[in-house]
Amino acid sequence: MPFPDGRRALLAPAHLTPEPLPWKEIRVLPARKPAARHRLAVTVLAATGLLGLAILSAPAASAATAGEITGIGGKCIDVANAQTVNGTAVQLHSCNGTAAQSWTIEADNTVRALGKCLDVTGQGTANGTKIQLWDCNGSGAQQWIPQANGHLRNPQSGRDLDAPGGATADGTRLQIWDTNTNPWQVWTLPSGTPGSCTPSLGEGEYNTPVSFAGKTYQVLVHIPHRTNAKLPMVLNLHGSSGTGASQLNYTAMAATADADGFIVAAPTGVVPSGSGYIWNVPYVTPSGTRDDVGFIRQVIDTLTAGACVDPARVYATGYSGGGRMTSALGCMLADKIAAIAPVAGIRAGRPDPQDTSRPDPASCQPSRAVPVIAFHGQQDNTNPYYGGGDGTAWRYSVPVAQQRWATLNSCTAGPNTSQVTTHVSLTKYTNCRGGADVQLYSVSDGGHTWPGSPYESAGNGTTTREVSANTLMWQFFQQHPMPAA
Template identity: 30%
Template sequence: MYRGIDRRVANTICRVGFALMAWLTSTVAHAYIVPTSGVTYFKTTTTYQGVARTTLYFKPTAASTSKAPMLVMLHYKGGNPEAMAYLTEVQELVRDFGIWVALPPVADGDWHDDPKDTSTTDDVGFLSTLIDSSVAAYPVDAKRVYMTGFSDGAMMTLRYACQRPDKIAAAAAVSGVMLKNLVNVCSSPMRATPMAMINGTADTIVKYSPGKYAISITVPDSAKHWAKINGCGAAPVVTKLPNVSTSDGTTVQLSSWLGCATGNAVQLYTINNGGHTWPGSPYNASKQGVTSYDINGTLAVWEFVRAFTR
């Protein structure tokens, strides 16, 4: 079962009139590394652009003779690697599937997900260096590296999949959406990336259907954009998933673009009445909406990306 995170929600911020990440966390109480049977963790510091960033890794305790897949997981604004692991209980994927997980931190407060960002911080370059160094130093399969993230981390995942699809085999964005600036430079990346998206219709931070003058497109249009990149058919197969939890006030609809020209796929989990939360987690800050317990977000991400190799 997931464990909750107690946090203080600070003032809402606005960026160009769009509340992309509407809360900042001053402290993350109880965000510690949860001991998990069969799982070992360690930290490694990477210096990039003169800035030292310490990445948290989880790996199977038992030695393996073969290389393992690795999931790169990007935390939300105001979070950190430990808090992201605590929220998602990603250690359970390590235990159950024998994968490696890398949780890197931001350099200066948030991920630079906008390609028109004027900051000199190069998060795309840092993540590429992290992936390359992980493959070189550890028994990680370069053809089975995946990326996911929540909120600000989801936005960075979308940008990375556009700009460096040669480094990852598939990606998943939870509570993320395509910025218009990113759409403009992401019409024909060097290769197609399978993409899954998980979004709540009642998300007040990353809106499912933002207004005309927002800096992002809608969530459905974001999924359609990735379907176009992957050469998928125009219409997805839509499935209503079982309403496992009748008390949370949510239902989940899965839109799947299959039969893509590249052999890839695109999925969109629409959580009706869902907020800005990680599905399946008991964490639900009062100002971030409803958490759905009809799906396990961590498992849904892994079940999608694991089907692909680069």
């Protein structure tokens, strides 16, 4: 089946298992070479037996300091005429060392000068919306997240700070615009920005050790080209009988991470199953094996230090059994994970033993409202969209799972359903506590598959390419960082 841009899907190996594993793992994509500094560090640490400690040595970010923010043409971000009236234009101007060009990027993700905040006019989200100075008010219009590529992103709009058309004339009014590769979206921030640190893990794709409960496990990471800005991280959990490597391949998420500047961590379960492993999903998997909620917590903590992960932008996704595990993380790890995106596996706790057509309320009690975006094929025969299936891991339907998350998040609007493409519809619950909306993309002809994967999945039904789960979940994640304490 061709993609919209004319590319054709790759065919995965034919010897696929019918359960969630998209294919038997026969290879791992070649790892990109880490930076030279990282290779040297690994060599030295391995020789001294201290490799397991390497990822714990990243220095803490320093306190915010004031300074210039420079962009295209070496020009500075400037408050017009050094005025402090609400609505004053924010522009490019030749650098002059004045207070109108002295900015701090604070720990709450605001950018401040003259006692006020960099603000998107009127809470706008459209391309071309102008930037102004305004009283700091905690709104999404005043949130700016430094990106690995030097961009400043406003997560409410999903767009980046931009100098229109690359103009460099003094007085050029700044705006927001879709992320692109043009140099007029690249900004040099003041030293001491809270969102910066020096990672001990270099860019590339490789295994790195994580110690948990007296054992050491290798976790596959993909780290894009980066500056010293703290990066978001997406946990990508494999399906039953899979591995971290097979999941990273199947979802093609490394390419998305490179394009959008986030880290992917693809750990592997520990309970053997077929040619791979399964996750110890709470209330589902027999006890007596690794505590995978605790293990994932340790993965997050270890990589937050070693890879300079932004703790406010840690997200989780997963396929099938990994989707069920992702849902469990939403229930039990809401203090660490900002939002979740289960694919072919949305749950809201185990089936209620008294009535398996609904979730057991006691088995999912998140500590805060958790934003959820899910994807599910209506022709899924492994985790059936309309319910049934495995008596301990499934039973209640996908719409019931979504509705339960909406209840947990105190949503007051919805469900509202719209047709996105010929075979894909979107059901939303909105006006939720803390902005934690709950979205479900339903694929009418979709099987037990990952939307947008370049691989077919023999025995698991149709893979839609009308939408990309990677793209849609990343857009959703950008809009839902961890709420400020």
